[in-house]
Structures are given as C-alpha cells and as structure tokens.
Amino acid sequence: MTSAQSGSSPRHADPDENPYVEAPPTDFEPVEELSEGEAAEQASLLRAAVREHDHRYYVEADPLIPDETYDRLFARLEALEDAFDLPTEGSPTRRVGGEPLDELETVEHVAPMRSIDNATDADAVREFDERVRSGLDDEGFDPDDVAYVCEPKFDGLSVEVVYEDGVYARAATRGDGTEGDDVTEQVRTIRSVPGRLRGDPPATLAVRGEVYMPRDAFEAYNEELVERGEEPFANPRNAAAGTLRQLDPAVVAERPLDVFFFDVLAWETGEERAAGDEGGDESDAPRRPDAHWAEFDAFDAFGLRRTDRVERVGDVEAAIDYRDRLMAERDDLNYEIDGVVIAVDDRAHREALGSTSRAPRWAFAHKFPPRTATTTVEGVTVQVGRTGRLTPVAELDPVDVGGVTVSRATLHNPAEIEALGVNVGDRVRIYRAGDVIPYVPEVVEKRSEGAYEFPERCPVCDAPVERDGPLAFCTGGLGCPAQLERAVEHWARRDALDVEGLGPERVEQLREAGLVESLPDLYDLTVEELAALEGWGETSAENLVAELEATREPPLDAFLAGLGIPDVGATTARALAAEFGDLDAILDADEEALRAVDDVGPEVADSIRTFLDNEENRAAIEGLRERGVEPESVEVESGDALDGLTFVFTGSLSTTRSEAQAHVEAHGADATSSVSGNTDYLVAGENPGRSKRDDAEDEGVPVLDEDEFADLLAERGVAWPPEE
Known part of the structure; x- marks a missing residue:
C-alpha cells in the first residue's frame, strides 16, 4: 500500500496557502470588525483547515496541533457562521448534531449489502477456496492466478455511506440488505467520517463501513452511565448499534463512535452526464481500481479511514494463517472483531464468480470460535456503586474462557437474575468478549431451587433496598x-x-x-x-x-x-x-x-x-x-416584561448572540434561531445575514437595528446591553 504511506496523498488544506494548518494563529480580531466578505473568506479557510485537522487526528492518528488550538479554530468558525449567517451545509460545525428526528426513515441502498458465508472450521475455508478455483476455471480464468485480501471482520454495525461529487450525502444501516434505516444525521456526527472527500473522487461513491465504539471509550462511557445510575451497555456492539439508532443526532455526537471503511458498493464516474454535455471530456474521470487491494489506496487518497491490519495473500493456507495470527492478537486491538474476511482480490474474478441471492461467492468469513465456557455458580456477591446501585456478581468455579481464567461474572441486576432463574449451585454458560466484563447468558443445568433471593437490605450499611424497574438501590x-x-x-x-x-x-x-x-x-x-x-x-x-x-x-x-x-x-x-x-x-x-x-x-x-x-x-x-x-x-435575572414576544437575532451586536438570547428569555420572551410567522422582531446587528432578512420580509416581521431594539426594551423597563 504505497499511497497511504508516502505522505503524497491530497490534503484538505495546503499549509502554504492556508494559515490555519501548521502553527495557526488564534489571536483573531473581533468578529464585529470584519466585513461579510472577510468573514466568508476566513470561514472558508477555517473549514478546510478543520477538515484537515479532523483527518490527521481521527484517521491518521497524527495530529498537527494541540487540542486547545483546534478548539479555538473550531470556535472561531462557529462564531463566524453564527454572526454572519454563513451557509453551514458541509461545514465541520454540523457534526455537533442537528434537530431531533421523529423516526428513522427507510431508504434503498445503491447496491445490495449482502451477508457473507462463514464458518469456524479451517476445512470450510479450504472448501471455499476449491469452489473459487473451480468457478474461475469454468469461466476461463487461470485458477492459479487467484489472490485473496484478508481483513478483520469487525463486530459493529454495518452502514452504507454515499458521497456525491465528493460531498457527504447520506448514510443507511444494512437493514435487510436491500433497504436500511436512514441514519444520515447520526453518521454525520462521527468525526472519522469525512464531510468532504480529499483528492479526486468519482461523481458518486458508495462505500461500506463498520461503525463501532472503541474498547477504551466503551469502558469509560459505561462507567459514566453507571455513575449516573443508568443501565450500562452489555458490549461495544450494542453500544454502537443503540447509539446510531438514536433519534437525536446531538446525543450521537456526544458518544464515542468511530468507523472503518472496507468495501466499495458503487463507483460512478458520471461519464454519461459528461458525454451528454457538448464538449464533455471523459478523460479525467477517476476510474474504479481493478482490484480490491488497490481500492484501499483509493480510500487513503480520499481520506476514508480503514484498518491497517489487511494483507494480500496468494493461497488459502496463508489466509488461514492470517486468521490464526489475528485471533491471537485480538485482545490487543482497541476494537471488537469476531473473525476475518477472506475475499478474492481481482474484480474481474469477482464478477465471474457472482453472488447468490444472499451472499457473494467470492468472499468467506473465517469466524473465531465463541468465547464461552460452562461452570458452576459457587456464590453471589452484591456490590454497591456510587449512586447506591446494587450489582450482583456470580462467584464461579474458575474456568478458562478464551485463554483467560474467569472466576467472576456480572449478573447485571435483580431482574436479570429473575429472568435467568439462576441460583448458587447452578451450571451456567459464561460469555467473554475482549475487555467486556464476563457475564452469564444462560443456565445450562438447573441444580438449585428457584432463583437467588436478592437482599432487601444493603450488604454494606444495612439500609433498606428499593427497586426501580429492573434495578435495585441502597437508600x-x-x-x-x-x-x-x-x-x-x-x-x-x-x-x-x-x-x-x-x-x-x-x-x-x-x-x-x-x-x-x-x-x-x-x-x-x-x-x-x-x-x-x-x-x-x-x-x-x-x-x-x-x-x-x-x-x-x-x-x-x-x-x-x-x-x-x-x-x-x-x-x-x-x-x-x-x-x-x-x-x-x-x-x-x-x-x-x-x-x-x-x-x-x-x-x-x-x-x-x-x-x-x-x-x-x-x-x-x-x-x-x-x-x-x-x-x-x-x-x-427574571421577569415578565417581555412576556409574549419572540425575537430572532442576526449579525454582530454589542454582546454575543447567546447573551442576547439569554437576556430576553430572562425577562419572559422567547428567542429562536430562525424567522417564522410567529416571530415578533428580527434584531439585526452589524453585517447581518441575508437569509434571515429575506425571511423577515417574506413573513412581514419588523427588523430592528440595535438602537431600536434598545429603545423597545427601555419602553418595557429592561436595560440594554445586559449588565455584567
């Protein structure tokens, strides 16, 4: 993989032309002193620079600037867009999350997102290889020319992400393979998903990726949930899936999701469109690589994050060896995998082999064996957390699970104990995945009477225990x-x-x-x-x-x-x-x-x-x-002097817009971000944005400059500007 490592791939921002890439200045002049043109130019440079810094931090893990410097650049961009009503479509600032959704719409994929046949047995992989070679031979290809690309099989949530003319357009979950849930706004908040591709991408590019929650971030997030008295996620996959289906993108933005891209679903150069234009020139249209291995080079050039744990091998035994090596290293990875994917490299070979209605004939998943074991519950210990939440833990006859000796496993909460019907003496199955706390998914042999009786008093301080749904708390x-x-x-x-x-x-x-x-x-x-x-x-x-x-x-x-x-x-x-x-x-x-x-x-x-x-x-x-x-x-400050009024602010005022909104709200008014028929006044400071003024004209909403706004407030006994 040469282009990813050469440092020659295109950038979002050239440091020779953009001052905010390397050693950027952060002593900005006041926003109110800029003209609209100056603000738009500075915002354009900042958007490109922030995209570059996002790529270096989230994709290459090689940041150019300290976090605090990045924060100042980002805050400046937000301030410019806010003060001048600059368009934010495609801006990095949109990652903070949009408006909550009523429901997830269903959308059709641009290409099928099929499943992959799988097995844990190496002989099944060898049989797959025989089918591939036989199929290629039948289609007139030399079966000895086959090569495989081996990569981790991520245990997250598969998504389709579509780019039009290099700009992020939409995203959808896998769903049934033909249709999936529209999660465009949710995926937009993931920092490693570029809002705009680098280099020279095709007119339409649809890629398949896996959204996941890194292990270290998952553990920290679960600790935070427990501290808030909320139910933690059972594993990183559940955390990623549950987060991505949140209807409020702002909630998704606060959770530590990441993504790896690993396949091209559609690559359209737009040749038909170019050929239809008079004098259209198709020679510069980027062509799809002829092999999957080369597509990873394209991912690097476009700024799409992908794993570096991929290998190209010449025979099936090397592929099986790759799987065995990765299985031995899986606990050292910061993401969950449950096997490896072995895929034919050459696209012409893939097309010749084709697919069934469910799965491609040119790919196979060599799964890892499940990390479970059976043992006996020797006791139950109830732990008390900071919020008073009681967590039952099964004390086990020590057992080896995936190379690790497990002697304790969580039973989650009293409702889980009741659902399992588990008690001391029962034979249970233990499940362990990476750094996730081992847990008991089922009782395999009932050797006791009934379920464990959860204590009615705290085992530490003897205070009464109260139930709250499935949970229990010390009072x-x-x-x-x-x-x-x-x-x-x-x-x-x-x-x-x-x-x-x-x-x-x-x-x-x-x-x-x-x-x-x-x-x-x-x-x-x-x-x-x-x-x-x-x-x-x-x-x-x-x-x-x-x-x-x-x-x-x-x-x-x-x-x-x-x-x-x-x-x-x-x-x-x-x-x-x-x-x-x-x-x-x-x-x-x-x-x-x-x-x-x-x-x-x-x-x-x-x-x-x-x-x-x-x-x-x-x-x-x-x-x-x-x-x-x-x-x-x-x-x-509180009062009702402005009760019943709704204000919208635009442009630069003598105080920040958020302070102006808070000031009128403190006196009973409403402050919204957009003009509508319910708006009473649009307050326009210096260099106001055109869109809000146009909306005010369309809706017949009076427009006040800051002096007129101050007079309006004074008539109602409210001072302006707010006293510090």
Whole structure:
C-alpha cells in the first residue's frame, strides 16, 4: 500500500496557502470588525483547515496541533457562521448534531449489502477456496492466478455511506440488505467520517463501513452511565448499534463512535452526464481500481479511514494463517472483531464468480470460535456503586474462557437474575468478549431451587433496598461507606471540585483510618493526621489540605456536580445553577420547578428530588456548609416584561448572540434561531445575514437595528446591553 504511506496523498488544506494548518494563529480580531466578505473568506479557510485537522487526528492518528488550538479554530468558525449567517451545509460545525428526528426513515441502498458465508472450521475455508478455483476455471480464468485480501471482520454495525461529487450525502444501516434505516444525521456526527472527500473522487461513491465504539471509550462511557445510575451497555456492539439508532443526532455526537471503511458498493464516474454535455471530456474521470487491494489506496487518497491490519495473500493456507495470527492478537486491538474476511482480490474474478441471492461467492468469513465456557455458580456477591446501585456478581468455579481464567461474572441486576432463574449451585454458560466484563447468558443445568433471593437490605450499611424497574438501590445515601468512598472520589473529579491527590487508593486509606466517615470530614483533615499515614509525607499532606481549602467557595455548578446526584452531570448542573442562582433555591425547589429547567425532564427531576430528600445526603450538604464550604451564588435575572414576544437575532451586536438570547428569555420572551410567522422582531446587528432578512420580509416581521431594539426594551423597563 504505497499511497497511504508516502505522505503524497491530497490534503484538505495546503499549509502554504492556508494559515490555519501548521502553527495557526488564534489571536483573531473581533468578529464585529470584519466585513461579510472577510468573514466568508476566513470561514472558508477555517473549514478546510478543520477538515484537515479532523483527518490527521481521527484517521491518521497524527495530529498537527494541540487540542486547545483546534478548539479555538473550531470556535472561531462557529462564531463566524453564527454572526454572519454563513451557509453551514458541509461545514465541520454540523457534526455537533442537528434537530431531533421523529423516526428513522427507510431508504434503498445503491447496491445490495449482502451477508457473507462463514464458518469456524479451517476445512470450510479450504472448501471455499476449491469452489473459487473451480468457478474461475469454468469461466476461463487461470485458477492459479487467484489472490485473496484478508481483513478483520469487525463486530459493529454495518452502514452504507454515499458521497456525491465528493460531498457527504447520506448514510443507511444494512437493514435487510436491500433497504436500511436512514441514519444520515447520526453518521454525520462521527468525526472519522469525512464531510468532504480529499483528492479526486468519482461523481458518486458508495462505500461500506463498520461503525463501532472503541474498547477504551466503551469502558469509560459505561462507567459514566453507571455513575449516573443508568443501565450500562452489555458490549461495544450494542453500544454502537443503540447509539446510531438514536433519534437525536446531538446525543450521537456526544458518544464515542468511530468507523472503518472496507468495501466499495458503487463507483460512478458520471461519464454519461459528461458525454451528454457538448464538449464533455471523459478523460479525467477517476476510474474504479481493478482490484480490491488497490481500492484501499483509493480510500487513503480520499481520506476514508480503514484498518491497517489487511494483507494480500496468494493461497488459502496463508489466509488461514492470517486468521490464526489475528485471533491471537485480538485482545490487543482497541476494537471488537469476531473473525476475518477472506475475499478474492481481482474484480474481474469477482464478477465471474457472482453472488447468490444472499451472499457473494467470492468472499468467506473465517469466524473465531465463541468465547464461552460452562461452570458452576459457587456464590453471589452484591456490590454497591456510587449512586447506591446494587450489582450482583456470580462467584464461579474458575474456568478458562478464551485463554483467560474467569472466576467472576456480572449478573447485571435483580431482574436479570429473575429472568435467568439462576441460583448458587447452578451450571451456567459464561460469555467473554475482549475487555467486556464476563457475564452469564444462560443456565445450562438447573441444580438449585428457584432463583437467588436478592437482599432487601444493603450488604454494606444495612439500609433498606428499593427497586426501580429492573434495578435495585441502597437508600443509605452518603451514609453508606461504599457510596461514601465513590462519592469522595467523584467530589474530587476534574469536572467537579477538581481536588488533586484524592484517588481511589487514598480515599480508601482515609476511610479505613477513620479520618473520613462522611463527605464533610474532608474539611476537618489536618496536615499532622495525613502526614502520619503510611505513604504520606509532610509535602503531600500540605498539598491535599491546600487543595481542599481552595474549594471552600466553589462555583455552584461545580458543587452540584460534585455531590454526585444521579443523572446530574456538568451540563445539567450548569443549567440548575443558571436557573435557581443559589443552593438554597435548589434545595427547596419542587419537581415542577425542576422540570422547568433546560436538560431536566420528569425522571431527572425525580432523581434530584429523591437525592436531596434523603436524610443522609441532606446531612452531608449541611455538614459541608457548617465547615465553610459555601458555593458561590449566581445572579439570576427574571421577569415578565417581555412576556409574549419572540425575537430572532442576526449579525454582530454589542454582546454575543447567546447573551442576547439569554437576556430576553430572562425577562419572559422567547428567542429562536430562525424567522417564522410567529416571530415578533428580527434584531439585526452589524453585517447581518441575508437569509434571515429575506425571511423577515417574506413573513412581514419588523427588523430592528440595535438602537431600536434598545429603545423597545427601555419602553418595557429592561436595560440594554445586559449588565455584567
């Protein structure tokens, strides 16, 4: 594969012509000082540069700039597009997700997405090779000329992605092979899917890819779900499939999906169109490669991410050897595979062999044997998580599963135990896949009476256990030692109070030493007490005490995030802080008031109220305040002076557009992003976009400049601009 490694493949942006590719400047002049033409030119350069940086980071894993520099470029592009109403079709900024969908539409594939015949037995692969050679011989080809391309068989979700004139057009799931679900907006958010191809792609290019969730990202995401009190995904494939079928693309954008492309479904040069034009020249139309191996070169040239674990071999024994080597290495990969695909390389050979109604005759999947084993349940342990969620774990008679000795497997939750009917003494099947926690999919021999009886009281603190659907929770709150340790770890997290020096081992040590029996006890720690502990010194003790002292007046949102309220992460905590302004208002808010906050629905409101009503949790909050930990209040403007009005903003104002929207909303108005018949006023700052002004003219909506807007607000007793 020469083109992928030569560094000569085309780029989205030439560093000699685009200043934002290598060592880009980020000290931009204010947006309001740019003309519309200057803004459009800068945005064009930024779009090309961001595409190049996305490719280098997500496809080549070789970034050119630090993350913070990329963030500044991206933010500048968003600001320009927003301030000048620049078109965003095909822009990298569209990856953040579009409007939620009502349902997934069904679309027809440009070419069939067939299944592949498969087997775990090497002899079945040899029989496939015999069929290939016999078929080629019957069609007049030399059977000794056959070569195979071997590649991993990814365990994700297969998709068709279509590009028109090099621009991302649509995506669909495999479905029944002929039709699939339209997931265009969902796939658009995946960073490794280019919005625009590099180089000289054909007029229409349809490629097949596999969407997956990397193992390390899957583990981190599952931990996040558990911390929020939500059910984790069983494996990366389920996580990828469940994410891609989300109706809200913004949700998909927040989840760590990735993709590998591995096959061409359609390659159309547009020759018919060119030939129909007077003087049309077909000589420059890019031709489809004659072999699958060469198509990987084209993928590299177009900027389509593909695996580097592909090999071209000359006989079936080498293909079987490839499969055996990859099976031995599968646990070292950051993605799940369940076998390898062995495919005839030459396209003329493929066309001669053809396909059945279900599968091509020129490809075969050599699957890995399932990683399962049978053993006996010797006991059940119930673990307690940070949110109080109880997770049952089967203690097993140790058994080898795929080369790894497994002695414990998750039973997920009490509902899963009831569904399996599993109990101590039963013979069960154990399933293990890569780094996924082993689990019990079935009971193969019932040797006990009934199912394991889930405890009615917490095994750690003896507080009552409550069921919430399939899940069970300890009601002990922060008074439960198991929850306390994890709560302290959560309090110290970077996205909460950001206390360095409070990792899991140290938190456990502090609790076992009797120094931290509740969250407020952190603020009673002294240098002398800490320095006396094993592994501590004067300096480390002083550093931790200083870190804690610095958090005595935390931002309100950080305090809320640090409490570890189920379903309340950093985003929801900011929304709560902005809505209520101070801690007491949040403590006193009922569910109806909580539901009025952006990002807070009925379930989250119930979760917040349940947490705050728990005696142990409320005692911990009061204990923190007694020790001088008092979150800073946020000034909240509220009123109804603008009630009933709807504003749309365009152009550059004396404050940012988001601040303008928040200001009118704080006084009872609505602020939307597009003009409609329900809009009362379009507020146009400097260099306003044409589209919103045209829409306002069509709808008969009055257009105000900033001075006229300020006068309108003054008549209603509202100041402009907002006071800082």
